[in-house]
Amino acid sequence: MTIQWYPGHMVRAKRQVEDRLKLIDVVIELLDARIPFSSRNPDIDDILKDQKRVIVLNKIDLADPEQTKSWKRYFANIAPTVAVNSLTGQGVSQILKLARDLMDKEFVALKAKGRNERNIRMMIVGIPNVGKSQLINQLSNKSSAKTGNRPGVTRGQQWVKLKKGFELLDTPGILWPKFEDQQVGFRLALAGAIKETIFDSELLAYKLVELLSEVAPEKLEERFKLDYLNPDTYELVADIGRKRGCLQSGGRIDRDRTSDIIIKEFRDGKFGNLTLELPPQG
Incomplete structure (x- = not known):
């Protein structure tokens, strides 16, 4: 993305x-x-x-x-x-x-x-x-x-x-012409600094879930009442969707709705206190 x-x-x-x-x-x-x-x-x-x-x-x-x-x-x-x-x-x-x-x-x-x-x-x-x-x-x-x-x-x-x-x-908020590191763009999108129409919310949610699985797995499990974290991010998002009742006809997961929930709850601090970056060492 x-x-x-x-x-x-x-x-x-x-x-x-x-x-x-x-x-x-x-x-x-x-x-x-x-x-x-x-x-x-x-x-x-x-x-x-x-x-x-x-x-x-x-x-x-x-x-x-x-x-x-x-x-x-x-x-x-x-x-x-x-x-x-x-x-x-x-x-x-x-x-x-x-x-x-x-x-x-x-x-x-x-x-x-x-x-x-x-x-x-x-x-x-x-x-x-x-x-x-x-x-x-x-x-x-x-x-x-x-x-x-x-x-x-x-x-x-x-x-x-x-x-x-x-x-x-x-003064108005100012970004810069090009994100050399797309991880920077990803984190800015998560924080709400980038207009929502610019990125794919579903892909952003997958990246967020993947990141939280690494840095705060216990908070991800607790927030969505998961018994375990599926190592397959695609399936993990589906598990979250089922827990939140984001289902379409035939039992299919409504991934758009699930993604919106994941992103909003991160922005609202529902996962607890999280810092996604560490200061440089040395």
Whole structure:
């Protein structure tokens, strides 16, 4: 299964981000804690260059807590890093603190010149459906940004007033032109970062079941009340379909419906806390 998705509005969005960087003090780089590597745009370092940034691992309620700690240590070598749940607000206050810390030297210099501190201007960047709008709403304590559990909800840029001393520029989710590793495309599709019409849901479900059989077999068995995991993925999906009553006339398995259930339950965290990637070693 080959997955690629780079619609025209993302080309414009990338250009807008580059154009607006001169107005920005601190960039918030938002990642999905379940797939920190795959959700990180490989072009981001070239785009941001030496820009001050805070790396934020979102959706920690769905990720493995120990792996989140490991990823925090890994990213701390790149930039200040915090783990958050943008739905509940857990950890969100740390973002503004880290942004303020990054601006300390500049504000000390302003004070030495007898000038007052100004608002810290921030920009939030990340892939589609990583929770940017939810995070903005937490930072601003209001429902100021559109939210939606589908990629592409934010289509333009907008300034949002936060607490005193901070402003934030929202940007649309940005992918990159080509996934060199199709495993990255697969994980992005699982996380909901890619439009559903771009990939085959049934094949995606097979790949997910195959992966879960390797990394979390006990959770797969428990969730679907399976007595054992059939080593044949095609038959294993059929077993799941039978357990969930996804049957057509003649007792045939409704594989489309079964696939939709498997993918949705993964996205909703029904398998428990799972991180699909480990940080590089060394």
